[in-house]
Amino acid sequence: MEPSVKPQPLAYIMRYHRELLVDPMFWTSRHLDLIGCRFQSCKSTEYTQNNDVRQAQSNDNALERSDVDHGPPNHSTWSRPSDPKRLAEGSTPLTRLFSLIRILEYEGSTFEQRRERAPKFYFAGRSIHRPDFTVFGRRKEANSLPDDAFQCLIGYFDYTSASCGRQNKFQARCHPGGGDNAPVGRLHNKRLAKITPANWEEDPYFLCLLLALAQLQKKSLQTKGQKTYTSRLLVSKWQEPEFIHLYEAQFTSDLLEAIENPKDATAYLDWPTISRKKIPFKPYDTFRARLVAELSLPENRHCHNASDTKDATDVVKGAPKRQSEEEDVTRTVRRKVDMTC
Structure with missing residues (x-):
């Protein structure tokens, strides 16, 4: 955040900065500065290599060695990449x-x-924008009461x-006469930049998601009067093969x-600090x-010191072993289509 920018209440922004009331895909760092929201980088949690984790690694390696297709007469083999x-x-x-769905929706998950x-994202009582992302939540056990104590939703967003999306919004239309529309294209490129x-x-834009x-969560949770709501967001990016990114923020009901x-929001309210953490893909197993x-x-455990890993280690210790997966995926996911720019 720029030190010269003083965060303002929403009513002030609505009155004096209406030029900022734009599509969330057009939000910039100035939007975050005016509301007092920022990102905080956190260290990845270090995990103890206990016996259960070593056993899970051994099982995964065995599955990958056995997951091959035997070809015609030359007996050549092809190993299916892991999820x-x-x-x-x-x-x-x-x-x-699909790979993330198989990773998270294993038997017993x-x-x-x-x-x-x-x-959708709502502002001033109106639907402003529907992001294109997938939502995961805690699995509800049969005949069990809903537990609202820790029901934070997890979004997955492909960057x-x-x-x-931004490029499409600034795509220059063809000239009506079939001529060159390069001047408009250059203008759109400047706006995109x-x-x-x-x-x-x-x-x-991650703040919108x-x-x-x-x-x-506020709309769907059964327990009324909850004070804070935790959101988590996984983000992957093409040609970013080293990490998946995890974002977390807690929003107050006020x-x-x-x-x-x-x-009516004439008094300034504190906005959350969005924690972000890089989770290495490797080792894949x-x-x-x-x-x-x-x-x-x-919640609030993602930015503790890397040495403070007791809870995370316990979860890894009890994590289930990888299950065998079918070659062909028949699951249909709504609204998800391959996109090329």
Whole structure:
């Protein structure tokens, strides 16, 4: 945040900065500065290599060695890439999405994909934007009461949707007479450059996705009067084969009410600091256990010191072993299509 910018209440922004009331894909660092929201980089959690994790690694290696197709007469073999590898290196958004679904929805998993469409982002009581992302939540056990104590939703966002989405919004139309429309194209490129974040890992658009998750929780949770709502967001990026990025933010009920009625929000309310953490894909054979451990941490535990890993280690210790997967995936995911720019 720029030190010269003083955060302002939403009512002030509505009155004096209406030029900032734009499509969330056009949000810039100036939006974050005016509300007092920022990103904080956190260290990845270090996990102890206990016996259970070593056994899981051994099982994964055995599965990968056995997961081959035997070819015609020359007996050549082809090893199917593991899901973590496909998530890291997949060339299409749909490939990466299916890989993450298989990673999180194993037998006995506590996570499941929400089947409805991705939630909309609301501002001033109106639907402003529906992000293109997938939502996971805690699996509900049969005949069990809902536990609202820790029901934070987890979104998965492929950054292709942001980069291609912005480009599409600034696509120059063909000249009516069939001539060159290069001047308009150059103008659109300048506008696109102004809203493209210098560091994609701190894209202000992520705030919109986290808010949409928090608003959905506030609407759907059965326990009324909850004070805070935790949102988590996994982000992958094509040609970023080293890490998947995990973002977390806690939104107070007062702040969500102010977003619902911004003209009445004359007093400044604190906005959350968005923590961000890089989770290495490698080693692939422990990626599922490490990812599940991170997603299972209680709120506010993601930015503790790397040595403070008791809870995460316990989760890894109890993480289930990788299950055998079918070659052909027949699952259909709503609204997800391959995108090319």
